[in-house]
Amino acid sequence: MRFAGLVENEILKISRQRRFRVVVFILVALIGLIVFAQSRGRERFLGGKDWHVRTQERMANIQNWLRDGRMPASSQRWSRFELGRLKYHLERDIDPEAISGPLFTRAFANASSYLLLPLLAIVFASDIVSAEFQQGTIKILLTRPVGRVRVLASKLVALMLAITLTTVFGAAVAYAFGGIAYGYRGWAAPVLTGFRIGGQSFDPAGVRSIELWKETILVFGLAWFAMLCVGAIALLSSVLLRSTAAAMGTMVAALIAGSILPRLASQWEAQKFLFVTCLPLPDYYSGSPPPITGLTIGFAASVLAAWAIAALITAFVVFARRDVLA
């Protein structure tokens, strides 16, 4: 009846299911593939020039495009941002295209926070309640002398642990593979972060230099937070739909829609209140211009947290009250 025992149960169930091995496999295979493909393409892209020269050439190109004036507004915004970012790197004498194992690790957090990491959170969360319904084990689980709220709470804790473990494991695999290709050193190197776009122009006010290891921890922390929020929402869909396939399908559809939406309809500002739009927290924190005006890191994190809390409250209320008839 100890709560720790309940959590232990949930961990046992997560770890003994095949999906756990699938997630591990996906992370290893995917990161391996990314590193391999990237290190191949990179040599051709860099062409052996000094990075100062290369960066100046890129800036000149972007300026030409901007002067040309045929660029759509959203691309103009992005171009100005990129111009400012490159300029800053030149001034501080930091190669914007530099790569190392640690840099790759950070880049992985940015790239995977849209889709891959939330997807893995969904894989764990969407069957955590529905599987009990589908297996029929819910009938034993809820007829033990343990309140339903405690049962669901233990599942939530186990889910959070699984998500944390996935984040740490993803970072470790990224570093391991990145290190093979680019070397394991460079955690202390400075990186520039906090690039922002104010209205249509580049805003240098937030730019600062930070040691890479700190930045990496921060960025993975943000990705982890986003995963937790997605996990909470997926938990709700698992409670409501009682079918793993339906819960996972719904969540994946939402994720994909969310990753397309800002590109297709960046003018629709209200989408900044959707949780899927707010998922790439690491990007909003450190890098690229937000797709929607007004979407700052603080705003996005608050929106995600609000969704997660609302989802959890609904999940707990429904789970505690609903009859189990299936």
Add this chain to the structure above:
Amino acid sequence: MADEVLVAEHLTKRFGDREAVSDVSFTLHAGEVLGFLGPNGAGKTTTIRMLVGLARPDGGRIRIRGLDLATHFREAMVHVGSIVEAPDLYKYLTGRENLTHFARMLPKGAEDRIEALAAMVQMRERLDDRVATYSLGMRQRLGIAQALLGNPDVLILDEPANGLDPAGIREMRELVRRLAGDRGISVFVSSHLLSEVELMCDRVAIIHRGRTLASGPVRELLERFEGDRLLVRARPAAAAAERLVAFGASDVETSAAGDLVSARVDAARVPDALRDLVGAGVDVYSVERPDSSLEDAFLQITGGETV
């Protein structure tokens, strides 16, 4: 009363407009096996789901050892072990892991009972195999072990014979009788098979279309509802039929083959009826009181309404 282990009072459950269970009441006494008999769809499973707290009654009250289930769920459920519908367990875990899992949800001491219970249900050798590899009978037995982990006073079993082969059914029956006899556990067992209930239970409550129609000791009920049919193999059949009619038997019929007479005779008057037949010079080859099916019993109970 201390003797009343589980009391259901006026249970009602509605699904939309349909009343699946209406005003169902019964009492389970200490150490007895109570059968809950009814055809499929009568409301047995819905009632059981209310008994174990899976579904909330729309009306009525459930008390387990005097504790109201609606307000004292956890305290009440400490005393209850159950298998609702199928013995569903985690197939990807071993038998032992399943038992450990559910033991963790019980007060201290449940984990220490795993070995003894596994031995009792003869699952010791297979305890470390995954449940996916078990036969249905083995799952049913492991399910019973699971239900007994908390050393319950009340065992609630929903159609425990379902899907088992005859040997498995007998094993289950003996286990239930042993639990009630040796350990004094009160067992509430639902079934749609009259013969099952007759062999396993001390008392029976009959449910039909969501209502309890009758309850009482098994033999008494059986006699009351369907105990009066007699099959007599005799020659000449026509003379036998004539005598039985004269004796006051009702529904007298002669089979097509011509040597079998079926009639309704009060259980107490059967010896007299036979003496009468023999006295009239009819050769009697055999006399049977066939187990009438539950459907027959229900036809009588419900006054000809089909199940």
